[in-house]
Amino acid sequence: MRCPLCHMLIGLTLLCNTLLLYYTWHLHSHTSGRQTSTSALSPGITVIVREFRAFEHGLAELNHSFLRVRPSLHLLIASETLPYPPTQGLQILRLHPSPEQSSSSFHLESHIYTRLVALVPDGTSLDPPDLLDRMARELRNASPGVRIIAAGAGKNLKCLHLNVSLRDWTAAYRPAACEKTCGAVSGTAVLLLRSRDLFELPFPLARPLHSALFIQAALRDWGVKVLKDTTFPRVPIPATDHGRWKAEQAQRTEEAVTMRALNIRLVQGLDGGDRWYGCSKETQRCFGTVLENTPEYLYENRWTPPCCLRALRATAHHVIKVLEASGVRYWLEGGSLLGAARHGDIIPWDYDVDFGIYLEDVLLCAELRGAQAGSLVDAEGFVWERAVEGDFFRVQYSQSNHLHVDLWPFYPRDGIMTRDSWTGHPQDVEFPESFLQPLQSLPFAGGFAQAPNHHIQLLRMKFGERVIEEPEYPNPALLRMGGKRD
Numbered sequence: 001m002r003c004p005l006c007h008m009l010i011g012l013t014l015l016c017n018t019l020l021l022y023y024t025w026h027l028h029s030h031t032s033g034r035q036t037s038t039s040a041l042s043p044g045i046t047v048i049v050r051e052f053r054a055f056e057h058g059l060a061e062l063n064h065s066f067l068r069v070r071p072s073l074h075l076l077i078a079s080e081t082l083p084y085p086p087t088q089g090l091q092i093l094r095l096h097p098s099p100e101q102s103s104s105s106f107h108l109e110s111h112i113y114t115r116l117v118a119l120v121p122d123g124t125s126l127d128p129p130d131l132l133d134r135m136a137r138e139l140r141n142a143s144p145g146v147r148i149i150a151a152g153a154g155k156n157l158k159c160l161h162l163n164v165s166l167r168d169w170t171a172a173y174r175p176a177a178c179e180k181t182c183g184a185v186s187g188t189a190v191l192l193l194r195s196r197d198l199f200e201l202p203f204p205l206a207r208p209l210h211s212a213l214f215i216q217a218a219l220r221d222w223g224v225k226v227l228k229d230t231t232f233p234r235v236p237i238p239a240t241d242h243g244r245w246k247a248e249q250a251q252r253t254e255e256a257v258t259m260r261a262l263n264i265r266l267v268q269g270l271d272g273g274d275r276w277y278g279c280s281k282e283t284q285r286c287f288g289t290v291l292e293n294t295p296e297y298l299y300e301n302r303w304t305p306p307c308c309l310r311a312l313r314a315t316a317h318h319v320i321k322v323l324e325a326s327g328v329r330y331w332l333e334g335g336s337l338l339g340a341a342r343h344g345d346i347i348p349w350d351y352d353v354d355f356g357i358y359l360e361d362v363l364l365c366a367e368l369r370g371a372q373a374g375s376l377v378d379a380e381g382f383v384w385e386r387a388v389e390g391d392f393f394r395v396q397y398s399q400s401n402h403l404h405v406d407l408w409p410f411y412p413r414d415g416i417m418t419r420d421s422w423t424g425h426p427q428d429v430e431f432p433e434s435f436l437q438p439l440q441s442l443p444f445a446g447g448f449a450q451a452p453n454h455h456i457q458l459l460r461m462k463f464g465e466r467v468i469e470e471p472e473y474p475n476p477a478l479l480r481m482g483g484k485r486d
Contacts, residue, residue: 041112041113041114041115041195041196042113042114042115043114043115044072044073044074044114044115044116045073045074045114045116045117045118045132045136045192046074046075046076046111046112046113046114046116046117046118046195047066047073047074047075047076047117047118047120047132048075048076048078048093048117048118048119048120048205049062049075049076049077049078049120049121049122050078050079050119050205050207050209051119051121051122051207051208051209052077052079052083052121052122052237053122053237053238053243053246053247053250054079054081054082054083054084055084055238055243055246056237056238056239056240056243056246056247057083057122057237057238058122058123058235058237059077059083059087059090059122060087060088060089060090061123061125062120062122062123062124062125063075063077063087063089063090065124065125065126065127066120066125066126069126069127069129070126070129070132074091074112074113074114075091076091076092076093076111076112077090077091077092077093078093078095078205079092079093079094079095080094080095080096081096082094093108093111094106095205108195108198108199108204108205109199112195112198112199114195115194115195115196116136116139116192116193116194116195117192117193117194117195117198118132118135118190118191118192119190119191119192119193119209119213120153120190120232121153121188121189121190121234122237123153123154123234123235123236123237124153124154124190124232124233124234125232125233125234125235126232127232127233131151131190131230131232132192134227134230135149135151135190135192135227136192138225138227139192139193139194142223142225143181143223145181145221145222145223146181146222146223146224146225147193147194147197147217147220147222147223147224148191148192148193148213148217148222148223148224148225149191149192149193149224149225149226149227150182150185150189150190150191150192150224150225150226150227151189151190151192151226151227151230151231151232152187152188152189152190152226152230152231152232153187153188153189153190153231153232153234154188154231154232154233154234154235154236155187155188155231156187156231157185157186157187157189157226158175158185158186158187159175159176159179159182159185159224159226160173160174160175160176160182160183160184160185160186161173161174161175161176161177161182161183161184162182162183162184162214162215162218163183163218164215164218164219164264166219166263166301166302167301167302167303168266168302168303168306168348169263169264169265169266169278169302169303169305169306170264170265170266170267170268170306171215171218171264171266171267171268171270172267172268172269173186173267173268173269173270174269179226180225181223181224181225182223182224182225182226183214183217183218183223183224184210184214184217184218184224185210185214185224185226186270186271188234189210190232191210191213197222200220201213201216202216203216203258203261203262206258206261206262207251207254207255207258208251208254208255208258211255211258211259211267211270212258212262215262215264216262255275255277256277259275259277260277260278263302264277265277265278265286265305265306265307266278266306266307276306276307276310277307278305278306278307278308279305279307279308279311279401279403280307280311280401281311281381281397281398281400281401282398282400282401283400283401284400284401284402285308285311285397285401285402285403286305286307286308287305287308287351290351292475292478293425293474293475293478294473294474294475294478294479295349295351298349298473298479299479303348303349304346304348304349304350304351308351308403309346309348311397311401311403312346312350312351312352312353312397312403312405312445313345313346313445313446314397315353315382315395315396315397315403315404315405316336316346316353316405316444316445316449317445317446317447318380318382318395319353319355319382319395319405319407320447320449320450322365322367322378323355323357323365326361326364326365326366326367326368327361327364328357328358328361328362328364328365328368329357329358329361329436329439329450330355330356330357330358330407330449330450331355331356331436331439331449331450331451331452332354332355332356332442332444332449332450332451332452332455333354333355333356333408334354334425334427334462335347335350335354335427335474336350336353336354336355336444337354337451337452337455337458337459338459338463338467338468339444340442340443340444340449340451340455341442341455341456341459341468342468342471344442344443344444345443345444345445345446346444346445347471349473349474350474351403352403352404352405352406353404353405353406353445354405354406354408355405355406355407355408355449356407356408356409356410356417357393357407357408357409357410358409358410358411359409359410359411360411362393362409367384367395368384368393368407370384371384371385371386371393371394372386374386377399381398381399382395382396382397382398383395383396383397383398383399387406389423390421390422390423391409391419391420391421392406392407392408392409392421393406393407393409394406394407395407412433415432415433415434416430416431416432416433417430417431417432417433417435417436418430426462426463427462427463429461429462431452431458431461434454435452435453435454435455435457435458436452436453437453438453439451439452439453440452440453440455442455456468
């Protein structure tokens with residue numbers, strides 16, 4: 001009787017071990033199927049051509065140049081659409097989802113099997129044949145912070161420093177003082193990086209390729225090293241005037257889409273001047289209705305988008321011009337007065353501008369008289385209206401973009417400046433009319449604005465004794481600086 005029992009126990013033990021081994025194997029295979037193992041990538045280089053125009057390109061010549069020298073090279077043409085007219089012999093990496101294909105077919109990991117990736121612009125030739133190998137050696141021997149090797153394509157490159165501030169929605173370029181490591185390069189280039197690094201980027205092949213890649217690299221503290229005295233031969237494409245015009249138009253559109261996707265609203269110092277990608281007079285502002293005095297961007301640890309600050313400054317300058325021309329007495333109020341005292345500008349996280357005005361002066365201004373009747377759009381497209389939230393006036397940047405200046409009518413009573421209606425803000429307090437006699441001029445938003453003569457004393461009455469020295473968000477009971485919530 002004991003022998004069959006032993007057999008049964010041995011059988012159960014073997015079965016349990018078999019099930020355990022199967023479960024372990026299944027878990028490992030499921031996990032490895034979701035991720036691309038670095039060790040699974042083979043030696044070699046995958047060439048990706050992303051920067052080309054489907055309507056005028058040299059892809060056949062590029063493909064022939066690279067594969068003639070390196071027949072085993074893996075070369076992919078990355079595009080949302082097929083090149084037109086079709087070109088034979090090209091391997092196309094479709095970037096735009098298609099309903100008849102699986103989602104995995106649009107993942108880079110499904111198409112790149114090598115440890116290195118070279119991003120090559122259209123019109124480039126592989127001459128001499130060892131250029132990519134030299135770049136690979138440079139990457140292998142580079143310091144740990146260098147993740148990208150750049151070589152000129154047709155012309156030498158300029159090394160740039162790149163600072164990306166997500167808080168300020170800004171990417172700022174400047175010439176690099178030391179060219180050992182760059183943050184970006186200026187000029188047409190071939191870029192080489194590790195495949196695993198490319199896989200890590202959320203927008204690995206967004207256009208314009210270099211701008212998008214360098215901004216994402218800067219956020220990860222990746223350095224760029226230029227391969228000195230080395231350039232790939234390149235024929236500029238498109239070659240026709242019409243093709244170049246179409247390419248420039250397409251690049252502007254692509255750049256605007258990509259910068260918005262990267263949450264960049266201002267690019268400074270690239271090819272000189274500023275490039276804006278946020279709101280304008282023709283568009284809505286960058287954020288929605290503000291609840292409890294806390295705009296949505298503060299919850300993302302960001303400050304006011306620079307395009308919105310630009311619109312607020314323009315609106316403030318316009319209102320000052322109209323009020324002064326009309327003889328309306330005005331002064332900086334609330335957070336705007338605080339911004340002038342601290343920064344000589346709008347507070348970097350503020351979302352409107354506030355002026356106080358004398359109620360008895362309203363009839364002096366044609367725009368305010370028009371606003372009393374409902375709404376008025378002036379000759380420069382600014383909208384003057386009576387605010388729906390209370391007994392005050394509002395001047396909007398445009399009919400589409402509602403960034404605005406609020407005008408609060410005060411009147412004196414027994415030497416105290418007061419109003420008939422209040423909003424419930426903590427800074428809504430009465431104050432002596434002597435603070436306005438005389439008014440003073442303070443730097444504000446790139447110009448000057450009228451302000452109370454005892455503005456520091458008034459600010460401490462409104463906000464507290466340490467208001468200048470201890471900046472805080474508009475509603476610290478809801479959200480404090482540093483992202484802390486009470």
